[in-house]
Amino acid sequence: MGTAATRTRHNRTITVDFHNETTYFQLLDDGKAFVEFVLAFLLALGFQLTHQATCRGGGCLTRHSHYARVRLGGLTIWRIQCTTCQAVFTVLPHFVLRYRSIRPDVARDALLAPHGGLSLELCAVLYHVSPMALYRLICALGQQSMVPVLTRCGLPLPVYFLADEKHSRCLTAKVYLPTIVCGRVLWHLGYTAAASTAAFTQSYRAFQQAALQQEPSYRVRGILTDGFDSTTSSMRTLFPGARLGNCLRHAINKLPAKLVAIASPVRKALRAQFHTLLYRARQRKGLRVFALGQRLRHFADHVAQSAGVANGQRVRRWFQEKLCREKRQGGMEQYQRMYRHPLSLWT
Numbered sequence: 126m127g128t129a130a131t132r133t134r135h136n137r138t139i140t141v142d143f144h145n146e147t148t149y150f151q152l153l154d155d156g157k158a159f160v161e162f163v164l165a166f167l168l169a170l171g172f173q174l175t176h177q178a179t180c181r182g183g184g185c186l187t188r189h190s191h192y193a194r195v196r197l198g199g200l201t202i203w204r205i206q207c208t209t210c211q212a213v214f215t216v217l218p219h220f221v222l223r224y225r226s227i228r229p230d231v232a233r234d235a236l237l238a239p240h241g242g243l244s245l246e247l248c249a250v251l252y253h254v255s256p257m258a259l260y261r262l263i264c265a266l267g268q269q270s271m272v273p274v275l276t277r278c279g280l281p282l283p284v285y286f287l288a289d290e291k292h293s294r295c296l297t298a299k300v301y302l303p304t305i306v307c308g309r310v311l312w313h314l315g316y317t318a319a320a321s322t323a324a325f326t327q328s329y330r331a332f333q334q335a336a337l338q339q340e341p342s343y344r345v346r347g348i349l350t351d352g353f354d355s356t357t358s359s360m361r362t363l364f365p366g367a368r369l370g371n372c373l374r375h376a377i378n379k380l381p382a383k384l385v386a387i388a389s390p391v392r393k394a395l396r397a398q399f400h401t402l403l404y405r406a407r408q409r410k411g412l413r414v415f416a417l418g419q420r421l422r423h424f425a426d427h428v429a430q431s432a433g434v435a436n437g438q439r440v441r442r443w444f445q446e447k448l449c450r451e452k453r454q455g456g457m458e459q460y461q462r463m464y465r466h467p468l469s470l471w472t
Contacts, residue, residue, distance in 0.1 A: 137212060141166050142219045149218045153201055156188045160205060163216055189213050196226035225262065227254055235259050236266070271312055272335035282336050283307035285347040288356055290325070303328040303356070325359040333363050383439050387432045395428060 141163055143149040152159040164186055189206035193199045200221065206213045222229055235252045236259075245256040276282065283305075291302040298318060303325050305313035315328030336343045345367040350356045352371050360369060380399050384392050402420055421444050429437020 137214045138217055138223055139163065139167070139214050140217045140219060140223070146218070146220055149220075153203070159203065160186050160188060163205060185209050194221070194226075197221065225258070227258060227262065232262055236263065270331075270335050271314070272332060272339060275310065275312065276339045280310065282340055282343050283310075283312060284345060285349075286312065286345070287349045288329070288360055289351055290320070290353055290356055301325075303359075305329070305332055320355055322355045322358040322362075325355045326362050329359050329363055379443075380440070383443055384428070384432055384436050385439075387436065391432060395431060398427070399424065 143152070143162070152162055185208040186205050187208055189204040191201055191203045193201055202221075203216050204213050205216060217223060220228060222232060225232065227235070231252050231254060235248050235254055245259055248254070248259055249256045272282075286305050286307040289304050289306065291304060293300050293302055295318075301317050301320055301324075303313070303315040303317065304311065313329065313332035315331065317324040317328050345364045347368045347370070348360050348364060349370055350360060357369060360367065380396050381392050384395060402424055422441070425437050425441040425444065428440045
C-alpha cells in the first residue's frame, strides 16, 4: 500500500498588539469588533493577506473557533479564518508567548537576570517561574541565528568589526567564546573548549556562512583583533582580503603590563600619554611616512627616562615584536605595507 505524503504544517499564528489586557477582554464579547481590530492591525503593518496559492487576498476574515489556555488561568484564545482560501489563524494577544505559559515581561526579566550572574534557581525564585521553563526558553531563543535576526531588523552586515575571544569557565573547565562585534551590536557568539586556530575558524565560519546566505556578495574590509594568534590566523583564513589590525583599546591595556616596579601615578601618566599618541595618529589624515614609528621610538625613550632603562627597553622590544609578527605572519609584502604605515598595527 502506498503511503500518503505528509502535509506540511504552516505556522499561522498572529500576535496582535491590543494595547492593554482590558481592551482584549472587551473585544472578546463582540466578534465583529474583534475581527475588525485584527484586520486593522494587519493592514497597519502592511501585511498582504494572501495565505495560500489559491487565495486572491483581501480582507475577508471571519471568526472560526476559540479555546482556553489552562496554564494562563483559562485565557480565551480566538481563531479567525479567511473566507477565500479557508486558512485558519490563531490570534495571540501581545501579553501571551507562543507555546509558553510565561508572560513576556516576566520572560524578559528572567532572561536578563542570568547575565548578572544569577543561577536558574535564583531567577525562578525572583520571577516566580520554574527553572525548567526558563531553561527551555533560553534554549528556544538560542536556536535562532544572530545574522538572520539582525538583518531582518534592518541592520546592514558589518564591513568593519572587532573579533575577540572571551575567556570563561564551564564548571571546572576553561572555555572560549569567540565573538564578532560592530559598535554595540553582537553579530556572533560561539563556544569552544579549545583555543586552537582550527576551533576558532570553525566557530567564526558560522558567521561567515550565515552572512553569505543573507548577502552572497558580502565582503569584509577591515578587522580588529587583540593580537591573539588563533583569532588572527582564523581571520586570515576566512577573510583573506580583509585588512587586519590590533585594537587600540587592547594595545593601551597591555602597556601597564610592560611597566614594572614603578609607582601607580607614573604608570597611569604613561598610559594616558600612549593613548594620546595613538589617538592623534589615528585622527591625522596626511600622516608622513615613518611619523608614527618615530613617535613610538620617542615614547620608548620617554619611558626610559621616566620609569627606568629596563622599562624603556621592554617597551621598545614590544614595539619591535609587533613589526616582526606581521613580517612572520603576513610575508614580506604585508610587512613592508605595515612598516610604511605603522598606524595599521594599532587601528
